[in-house]
Amino acid sequence: GIQVEQSPPDLILQEGANSTLRCNFSDSVNNLQWFHQNPWGQLINLFYIPSGTKQNGRLSATTVATERYSLLYISSSQTTDSGVYFCAVPLNLNTNAGKSTFGDGTTLTVKP
Amino acid sequence: DVKVTQSSRYLVKRTGEKVFLECVQDMDHENMFWYRQDPGLGLRLIYFSYDVKMKEKGDIPEGYSVSREKKERFSLILESASTNQTSMYLCASNPTGAPYEQYFGPGTRLTVT
Numbered sequence: 385g386i387q388v389e390q391s392p393p394d395l396i397l398q399e400g401a402n403s404t405l406r407c408n409f410s411d412s413v414n415n416l417q418w419f420h421q422n423p424w425g426q427l428i429n430l431f432y433i434p435s436g437t438k439q440n441g442r443l444s445a446t447t448v449a450t451e452r453y454s455l456l457y458i459s460s461s462q463t464t465d466s467g468v469y470f471c472a473v474p475l476n477l478n479t480n481a482g483k484s485t486f487g488d489g490t491t492l493t494v495k496p
Numbered sequence: 497d498v499k500v501t502q503s504s505r506y507l508v509k510r511t512g513e514k515v516f517l518e519c520v521q522d523m524d525h526e527n528m529f530w531y532r533q534d535p536g537l538g539l540r541l542i543y544f545s546y547d548v549k550m551k552e553k554g555d556i557p558e559g560y561s562v563s564r565e566k567k568e569r570f571s572l573i574l575e576s577a578s579t580n581q582t583s584m585y586l587c588a589s590n591p592t593g594a595p596y597e598q599y600f601g602p603g604t605r606l607t608v609t
Contacts, residue, residue, distance in 0.1 A: 415596045425533075425584055427600040470539070472598065482527040482546055482590065483554075484598060486539045 385475050386411045390487035397461050397494050405456040405490045407471035414474070416447050418456050421468040421489070430456070430469075461494045468492070499523075500601035502587050508607045515574040517604050519587030525599075526592040528570035530554075530562065533584040533603075545570055546592070577608045 387410040397403055407416070418430040431438050431445040433454065438445055442461075447454040458465055468489040475483040503518035521528065530542040531554075541554030543562040551562050559581060563571045570589075574581055584605050590598040 415594075417598060419600070425586075425603040425605065427586065427588075429597065429599060432595050432597040474596075482592065482596070483529075483541065483544055488538050 386413065386473055386485055388471060388473055388485055388487040390469075390471060390490050392490060393488065394491045395493070397492065399461060399463060399494055399496050401461050401494075402457070402459045403461060403492070405458070405469050405492075407454045407456070407487055409452050409454075409471075409473050412449055412452065414449075415484075416449075416454050417472045417484075418445055418454070419470045419472065420465075421470065423467060427470065458492075461492075463494045463496055466492055466494050500587060500589055500599050502585075502601040502604050504604050505602060506605050506607075508609065509574075509577050510609055511578060513574075513577050513608075515577050515606070515608075517572040517574075517585055517587075517606070519570045519572070519589075519601055520568050521570075521589040521599070522568065523589065523591075523599070524567065525589040526567075527590050528564065529588045529598075530560075530570065530572045531586045531588065532556070533586060539586065542572065577606075579608050582606060582608045 389408045391406045419427040433445045433447045435449045442459045444457045470489045472484040472486045475485045500521045528545045531539045544552045545564045561573045587601040
């Protein structure tokens with residue numbers, strides 16, 4: 385199956401700082417999502433981004449499928465951005481895009 | 497807005513009890529999933545269903561079964577709960593066609609004592 389690696393595993397920022405989270409994957413994919421897991425455990429959809437760039441407020445994401453990576457940018461971070469960020473790609477190239485494999489996540493802590 | 501709901505946010509059960517976790521989605525998605533999440537182990541797929549009455553084992557199906565009698569509802573069953581099934585359980589759904597965007601429920605924190 386496709387392997388997913390996220391970096392860094394942990395990130396501590398001061399409020400207001402910018403950050404870049406990275407997701408590398410081992411094969412070309414037609415499907416990639418970024419999630420934020422809040423302190424209560426729910427995974428919130430941030431971006432569905434199989435290719436290109438998307439922006440949503442202070443967050444933006446870029447996926448370069450041919451180079452097998454995706455980046456999540458957080459600008460002017462706030463304490464509410466704290467939590468774990470996951471990327472997910474299809475489990476393998478033959479899936480109907482139903483089954484996903486997840487990275488281990490980046491744990492972000494934003495200090496006031 | 498897609499909504500995936502789970503029957504309980506927190507649940508405490510005793511060893512040996514039969515436990516039902518229910519998940520309902522309102523977007524007519526074909527695919528539904530049950531994951532468990534444990535510290536240091538990430539999200540692991542327990543079972544997957546791609547249609548009513550259809551199911552497929554995930555990575556860790558032992559000790560679990562599932563039921564999908566209606567398209568919108570996917571149930572996870574712990575036949576005889578054990579302490580090693582104490583975990584966070586997450587339900588998700590997504591359509592078969594693009595975009596394959598997956599949506600998660602709020603999760604159920606199950607403690608088996």
